[in-house]
Amino acid sequence: MRDQFLLKQYINTLESATLCARLSPNGNIRWMSSSLHKLLDIHYLKKTTAFSAFLHQDNRNDIMDAIKQATDSGEAWNGSLCLNSNSRSNWCRCMAIPLYGTDGHLTELVLLFQDISREMYLDELLHEARFDQVTGLATRVDLLNDLKRVGTQCLAVMDIRKFRSYADYYGLEFGDELLRQFSHWASETLKSKHIKIYRLYSDKFALIPDFRMIPNLFEDHLLSFYQSLLSKKFVIGSSDIALDVAIGMGVGRGKQLQLAE
Missing domain, CATH: 3.30.70.270 (Reverse transcriptase/Diguanylate cyclase domain)
Structure with a gap:
């Protein structure tokens, strides 16, 4: 019991400190960390909100297809994507980790993000200079x-x-x-x-x-x-x-x- 209580605290601490989200097998957002809420400038989130709604429309379908292909193979997906917020766009590195039940079926998809908007901005400035x-x-x-x-x-x-x-x-x-x-x-x-x-x-x-x-x-x-x-x-x-x-x-x-x- 004590170990489970400590583990739960560790999980809560990591989730609150990182940019992360948990998705249902059909791609709807079950939960989103407070730091990701802040990044996306979201104050209220419906449980039926699809994660794809926050992806930039130019590469939305390609990213979702790539994540699905990886999860269907039992693998994690790594890549860069652009998240649209209410006020701006944010470039992030993303890792999508599939979680499976004892029956082998996908039960949840955990998304971990790293904000690289500043890096992308500096790269654009460098490209414009070069x-x-x-x-x-x-x-x-x-x-x-x-x-x-x-x-x-x-x-x-x-x-x-x-x-x-x-x-x-x-x-x-x-x-x-x-x-x-x-x-x-x-x-x-x-x-x-x-x-x-x-x-x-x-x-x-x-x-x-x-x-x-x-x-x-x-x-x-x-x-x-x-x-x-x-x-x-x-x-x-x-x-x-x-x-x-x-x-x-x-x-x-x-x-x-x-x-x-």
């Missing part, structure tokens, strides 16, 4: 890291001549689409030459080889790229746009970006 939102190219952040990683002595800076005139005449959306098309074409063209392109800002880009390429070979690849661009037309709506670029190349063991500029 990748340009318009072109999808890596930014100066990755450029500086890759310069150290590759140890290359070569770097080129490229800007599109008279780009501002296109944006001023046709509009910002036209200018963004022109940047997207140019960036995609340049990235694919340079990939075969083992050169990576980064967007610095506006119409200015940086180029570095993905290995320690000798300066003469790097320069030859840049000239070949420039010749290819001369015969390229970018089609936006009813307009055919030919672009010209200026390319500066810097060679050294440091300050390659400043040298190229």
